[in-house]
Amino acid sequence: xxxxxxxxxxxxxxxxxxxxxxxxxxxxxxxxxxxxxxxxxxxxxxxxxxxxxxxxxxxxxxxxxxxxxxxxxxxxxxxxxxxxxxxxxxxxxxxxxxxxxxxxxxxxxxxxxxxxxxxxxxxxxxxxxxxxxxxxxxxxxxxxxxxxxx
Amino acid sequence: xxxxxxxxxxxxxxxxxxxxxxxxxxxxxxxxxxxxxxxxxxxxxxxxxxxxxxxxxxxxxxxxxxxxxxxxxxxxxxxxxxxxxxxxxxxxxxxxxxxxxxxxxxxxxxxxxxxxxxxxxxxxxxxxxxxxxxxxxxxxxxxxxxxxxxxxxxxxxxxxxxxxxxxxxxxxxxxxxxxxxxxxxxxxxxxxxxxxxxxxxxxxxxxxxxxxxxxxxxxxxxxxxxxxxxxxxxxxxxxxxxxxxxxxxxxxxxxxxxxxxxxxxxxxxxxxxxxxxxxxxxxxxxxxxxxxxxxxxxxxxxxxxxxxxxxxxxxxxxxxxxxxxxxxxxxxxxxxxxxxxxxxxxxxxxxxxxxxxxxxxxxxxxxxxxxxxxxxxxxxxxxxxxxxxxxxxxxxxxxxxxxxxxxxxxxxxxxxxxxxxxxxxxx
Numbered sequence: 001x002x003x004x005x006x007x008x009x010x011x012x013x014x015x016x017x018x019x020x021x022x023x024x025x026x027x028x029x030x031x032x033x034x035x036x037x038x039x040x041x042x043x044x045x046x047x048x049x050x051x052x053x054x055x056x057x058x059x060x061x062x063x064x065x066x067x068x069x070x071x072x073x074x075x076x077x078x079x080x081x082x083x084x085x086x087x088x089x090x091x092x093x094x095x096x097x098x099x100x101x102x103x104x105x106x107x108x109x110x111x112x113x114x115x116x117x118x119x120x121x122x123x124x125x126x127x128x129x130x131x132x133x134x135x136x137x138x139x140x141x142x143x144x145x146x147x148x149x150x
Numbered sequence: 151x152x153x154x155x156x157x158x159x160x161x162x163x164x165x166x167x168x169x170x171x172x173x174x175x176x177x178x179x180x181x182x183x184x185x186x187x188x189x190x191x192x193x194x195x196x197x198x199x200x201x202x203x204x205x206x207x208x209x210x211x212x213x214x215x216x217x218x219x220x221x222x223x224x225x226x227x228x229x230x231x232x233x234x235x236x237x238x239x240x241x242x243x244x245x246x247x248x249x250x251x252x253x254x255x256x257x258x259x260x261x262x263x264x265x266x267x268x269x270x271x272x273x274x275x276x277x278x279x280x281x282x283x284x285x286x287x288x289x290x291x292x293x294x295x296x297x298x299x300x301x302x303x304x305x306x307x308x309x310x311x312x313x314x315x316x317x318x319x320x321x322x323x324x325x326x327x328x329x330x331x332x333x334x335x336x337x338x339x340x341x342x343x344x345x346x347x348x349x350x351x352x353x354x355x356x357x358x359x360x361x362x363x364x365x366x367x368x369x370x371x372x373x374x375x376x377x378x379x380x381x382x383x384x385x386x387x388x389x390x391x392x393x394x395x396x397x398x399x400x401x402x403x404x405x406x407x408x409x410x411x412x413x414x415x416x417x418x419x420x421x422x423x424x425x426x427x428x429x430x431x432x433x434x435x436x437x438x439x440x441x442x443x444x445x446x447x448x449x450x451x452x453x454x455x456x457x458x459x460x461x462x463x464x465x466x467x468x469x470x471x472x473x474x475x476x477x478x479x480x481x482x483x484x485x486x487x488x489x490x491x492x493x494x495x496x497x498x499x500x501x502x503x504x505x506x507x508x509x510x511x512x513x514x515x516x517x518x519x520x521x522x523x524x525x526x527x528x529x530x531x532x533x534x535x536x537x538x539x540x541x542x543x544x545x546x547x548x549x550x551x552x553x554x555x556x557x558x559x560x561x562x563x564x565x566x567x568x569x570x571x572x573x574x575x576x577x
Contacts, residue, residue, distance in 0.1 A: 003524060004520075004521060004524055004575055005575075007520070008517075008575050008576075013575075013576065017512070038532055039514075039515070039516045039531060039532045039533075039546075039547055040532055040533045040537075040540065040546035040547040041516075041546070042546065062514075062546050063514060063516075063546075064514035064515075064516035064517045065513070065514060065517045065576075066516075066517070068514075122520060124520070125516075125520060128516065
């Protein structure tokens with residue numbers, strides 16, 4: 001159970017039950033769909049970009065607790081950030097969940113997102129934690145095709 | 151094969167002579183499966199992902215090892231001792247499959263990579279020859295992707311139409327609808343014997359009868375059926391029957407397509423190359439006789455031999471005994487799992503085999519799978535390569551426990567307490 005609690009931290013469970021920014025964004029000027037074909041997770045990320053900065057961000061879809069909480073907390077942490085800042089946070093987040101973060105300073109700037117550090121002990125769940133982020137990247141880059149974790 | 155060789159082979163096959171057990175001693179049987187002895191995350195392995203692939207008994211592992219240690223040579227071509235011996239072993243495995251399915255001739259048994267390749271073979275040969283523009287291919291609403299996509303591709307290529315017989319809320323085929331969809335343009339029906347996502351056993355015999363009344367040939371996908379049900383292709387009167395070796399205690403990479411002799415004779419070849427020819431000149435090639443016409447290239451020799459060993463092992467236990475044991479497990483599991491608050495079974499057909507699919511209120515199946523894995527319990531979560539089934543029930547995925555002859559009531563109980571733990575974590 002100890003390991004499980006590392007993965008399913010209360011914050012994660014809470015976000016998965018009551019996801020933030022869970023809506024269609026009327027003002028969105030960027031949008032992308034992401035799938036995890038193995039488990040059927042499916043999210044749409046809506047983005048309102050004002051020049052270089054993320055004015056608003058929201059999401060909809062279905063998935064496991066990890067993927068939903070990750071999407072929810074991503075929207076919270078990226079609102080108001082520039083594209084470069086968002087890319088940097090994603091880089092740090094990715095390193096953390098794949099177990100590649102080598103020091104505390106690598107995680108500086110992740111803030112509450114560090115609750116996902118337990119994912120690195122569950123390699124099969126890395127795709128769940130990063131689905132929303134990959135989808136966001138596709139939305140920013142304006143890719144038309146749905147992105148897939150496979 | 152010479153009479154002397156047949157005799158020798160018969161002597162080398164003790165499994166056939168094993169008496170049918172009156173009591174199904176599952177603890178004794180578990181000793182035959184070395185993989186089950188291990189612990190996962192400090193807990194005894196509870197392997198309930200048998201619909202994905204089954205574990206292998208020692209006799210199968212030994213048969214493969216022995217082939218490479220003692221018998222390895224290419225088949226159907228050597229004049230030397232080893233090649234002849236390997237050929238005999240390979241063809242003896244074909245005879246094992248023939249008896250297993252009760253086919254009339256061993257030449258009706260084609261070795262392929264698995265059920266997927268078997269369906270593709272029929273779609274690409276029989277299908278391309280008989281399905282034309284405006285024609286129809288009939289499948290059911292509970293097919294695995296491997297019995298959907300090959301037909302979809304064929305229909306796209308030919309301008310034909312894929313028709314789908316719907317299923318009920320319990321996951322049972324609507325037989326009247328199936329019957330009504332068998333029309334004058336239906337060129338083939340491809341139906342699953344047992345649903346991998348729901349566990350439903352289809353009334354295939356009746357379905358085949360209905361199809362034959364309209365002169366429609368039928369392919370049966372038996373991947374989930376052969377481990378649980380005695381299959382008799384003559385009694386079913388199916389035109390094609392496909393299954394995978396690895397789901398029935400054999401190795402991966404080997405499977406079987408049964409086809410009625412007359413149909414196979416008339417079909418064009420699938421892949422071409424060595425072994426499937428009688429003579430080749432640059433002007434013309436004469437194809438080999440059945441079954442070799444459909445077996446181009448060096449086949450999976452050790453795989454076929456391993457499958458033969460698996461079939462003899464299953465015969466030794468008695469498929470009826472296995473079926474009775476699994477039936478009891480499945481119904482015990484269905485009752486116990488559905489009694490957990492917030493759990494709903496998906497697929498509640500009257501006649502089921504091997505599979506228990508379920509969803510939990512407010513918990514995604516993937517999270518169920520991770521938590522059970524921490525308890526050493528292996529299940530499958532996801533859409534099980536049956537996305538249309540998930541769409542039918544309006545769910546993204548299910549958690550699926552699937553049973554084999556070596557599973558026990560204690561393992562079912564472990565599953566149930568694991569599911570209760572899921573509730574605790576998500577409380």
